[in-house]
Every structure is written in C-alpha cells, then in structure tokens.
Amino acid sequence: MEAARLHEYTDDMSEGLTIEVIDRPAVESSDDVIVEVEGAGWCQTDNHIIEGMWAEYVEQPLPMTLGHENAGTVVEMGPEVDLVEEGDPVICHPVQTCGTCRACRQGETMYCENQAFNGLTTDGGFAEYLHTNERAVIPLPSGVEPIDIAPHADAGITAYHAAKKAVDRLNPGDHAVVIGIGGLGHIGVQCLDAMSAAQITAVDLKDSALELAAEGGADHLVNPDDEDVRETVDSITDGDGATQVLDFVGADVTTEYAPDITAAGGDHHIIGYGGHIHESAQALVNGEFSYVGNIVGQYTELQELVALVEQGDVDLHTSRYELSEVNTVAERLEHREIDGRAVITP
Numbered sequence: 001m002e003a004a005r006l007h008e009y010t011d012d013m014s015e016g017l018t019i020e021v022i023d024r025p026a027v028e029s030s031d032d033v034i035v036e037v038e039g040a041g042w043c044q045t046d047n048h049i050i051e052g053m054w055a056e057y058v059e060q061p062l063p064m065t066l067g068h069e070n071a072g073t074v075v076e077m078g079p080e081v082d083l084v085e086e087g088d089p090v091i092c093h094p095v096q097t098c099g100t101c102r103a104c105r106q107g108e109t110m111y112c113e114n115q116a117f118n119g120l121t122t123d124g125g126f127a128e129y130l131h132t133n134e135r136a137v138i139p140l141p142s143g144v145e146p147i148d149i150a151p152h153a154d155a156g157i158t159a160y161h162a163a164k165k166a167v168d169r170l171n172p173g174d175h176a177v178v179i180g181i182g183g184l185g186h187i188g189v190q191c192l193d194a195m196s197a198a199q200i201t202a203v204d205l206k207d208s209a210l211e212l213a214a215e216g217g218a219d220h221l222v223n224p225d226d227e228d229v230r231e232t233v234d235s236i237t238d239g240d241g242a243t244q245v246l247d248f249v250g251a252d253v254t255t256e257y258a259p260d261i262t263a264a265g266g267d268h269h270i271i272g273y274g275g276h277i278h279e280s281a282q283a284l285v286n287g288e289f290s291y292v293g294n295i296v297g298q299y300t301e302l303q304e305l306v307a308l309v310e311q312g313d314v315d316l317h318t319s320r321y322e323l324s325e326v327n328t329v330a331e332r333l334e335h336r337e338i339d340g341r342a343v344i345t346p
Contacts, residue, residue: 193217
C-alpha cells in the first residue's frame with residue numbers, strides 16, 4: 001500500500017514526508033481492527049512532528065507513517081472483536097489503549113500507561129490502511145461520512161475537550177474568548193455556542209477565519225491587526241475580563257494576553273503550542289487565574305462530539321487533498337493558507 005512516511009526531522013515542509021509502498025497492516029492480536037482509510041485530517045501537530053518537536057517527549061521510531069485524525073471502513077478484525085463488523089464506517093480515536101491500567105479503568109484515555117498513538121508513536125493514517133484496536137474505534141451513525149468527520153478524531157475532540165472543561169465554569173452572561181479560528185478553533189466556537197449561554201469573542205489575524213467564527217456562533221470578532229485585543233476584550237466585558245479563554249494558538253503573544261483578558265478566578269486554556277508562558281508568580285496570585293493544559297480527549301468525549309455532529313450542532317469546514325499532496329498541505333498550513341481543516345484522501 002502507499003503511505004506518507006517521515007524518515008528524518010526537518011524544518012523544510014516541502015519535503016517532509018516521502019510517499020512510498022509498504023506492507024499493508026495485518027491483524028496481530030485478538031482485538032485488532034484494520035481500517036481502510038477514507039479520510040485523514042492534517043494537523044499542525046503533523047508539522048511539529050516533522051520538525052522534531054515531539055522527539056524529546058515520546059519515542060518515535062523512524063521511518064513512521066504520520067496521520068492521527070482517521071476515519072474509514074473496517075476491512076478486517078481480530079477474532080474477539082464484536083463492536084464492529086467488516087464494512088462498518090468508523091472514526092478512530094488516535095490513542096490505542098490497554099484497558100487494564102489504572103488510568104484506563106478511570107476512563108482517562110490520554111493517560112494510558114501502555115498507549116500507542118497513531119501518527120505519533122506508531123504508524124498512522126496517511127496511508128491506504130490503518131492498524132488500530134477495538135477500544136479506539138467508534139461506529140458512525142447513518143448519514144455521517146468518514147471522509148467528512150475524520151478531523152474530529154483530534155481537531156474535534158481536542159476542541160471539544162477544552163470547551164467542555166470551559167463550559168463547566170461558564171454561567172449565562174459570562175464571556176469566553178477563543179483565540180485562533182483554525183482547524184480546531186472553528187470547532188471550539190461551535191462547541192461553546194452549542195453547550196453554553198456565554199458571549200463568545202473570536203480573535204484571529206485572518207478575516208476569513210473570523211467570518212468562519214461568526215458562522216459558528218461568535219458574538220464579537222477581533223482582528224489584532226486592526227484593534228488592540230486587551231482593550232477590546234476589556235470593553236466587551238465591561239472591565240471584568242473573560243471567564244474562560246481558549247487559546248488555540250499557544251504562541252508567546254497569545255499566552256501573554258492572559259493576565260489582561262482573563263477574569264479573576266478564570267482560566268486560560270492552552271490548546272495550541274509552540275510558544276512559552278512567561279508570567280510573574282504575582283500576576284497569577286493577583287488575578288487568581290489559571291493556565292490549563294489540554295491534549296486530545298477521552299474516548300467518551302469523541303462519542304459525545306459525534307452526537308453533536310449528528311444533531312447538526314457542529315460542522316467541519318474542510319478541504320480535500322490527495323495523498324501525493326501531503327507536503328503541499330504542510331507548506332500551506334505553515335503559511336496560514338488553509339481555513340478550517342485539510343483532509344488527506346488516500
């Protein structure tokens with residue numbers, strides 16, 4: 001089968017991945033599931049993996065097939081699999097868990113002590129077929145196409161995971177700020193709008209992204225090139241600040257907004273990454289706000305997100321590309337030329 005493989009880390013996105021022919025994955029364990037990939041979302045994390053940013057955090061055996069936002073059709077299963085059958089359309093949680101460690105028994109998918117992460121620590125879905133397991137696949141309801149929902153496997157669940165935490169602390173009349181209306185951010189706006197009665201302010205440098213935010217339910221739009229974010233949020237919130245801030249950029253300039261735009265006792269959620277947090281301890285003590293980290297989400301949260309999609313509350317804005325165009329997609333994302341989410345169709 002054809003697959004897009006990472007052989008060595010590089011900052012040059014034009015030649016980050018190599019298309020080559022490798023063996024199709026086969027069933028090895030009783031709970032294995034082999035999926036014919038119909039859609040695989042391209043994520044900013046894929047760019048970061050190519051750059052080597054994850055090498056110090058996880059073991060990455062190279063060469064490796066990237067792609068952690070996968071959906072498709074089941075073509076083969078292990079003998080003990082009974083959740084799905086051959087021919088079933090599924091979306092695949094990116095983490096394959098063991099089910100027996102303490103974290104798994106608590107439902108904390110991302111904390112599994114024995115996990116395999118498609119496209120990060122083991123082969124992913126920028127290929128014709130994907131090896132996963134029964135605990136990672138979610139059958140899709142009738143009418144939901146794999147190619148359309150694939151990016152929800154990470155972009156969607158990560159945005160939903162952060163929004164769900166934020167919604168728990170948002171009361172009617174409160175304000176939420178969403179920074180970065182890209183592949184994750186445009187989903188985050190919709191999740192906040194669907195699950196809360198908060199006023200939502202969207203922040204992005206691209207007017208086309210802000211238009212996407214408005215379509216998703218944002219009440220106020222802010223372009224930092226045109227107006228001061230701190231002053232505008234202060235005006236919108238009558239000086240109180242935003243109870244919850246969802247930062248889908250995670251650059252130095254956006255994390256630095258926190259002391260000035262986050263309400264007392266509020267949270268600044270870090271979802272995007274690449275920057276740093278440089279604040280004095282006194283700033284946190286004075287405002288009693290918190291920085292909150294986020295990574296993907298639980299299997300059950302992906303089920304909940306699929307339900308929102310089926311109900312029509314969340315809609316993905318996508319563009320499609322052939323497997324041969326993976327490096328073009330990486331370059332376009334690097335230059336902020338993609339609105340919403342790019343989907344690779346192997």
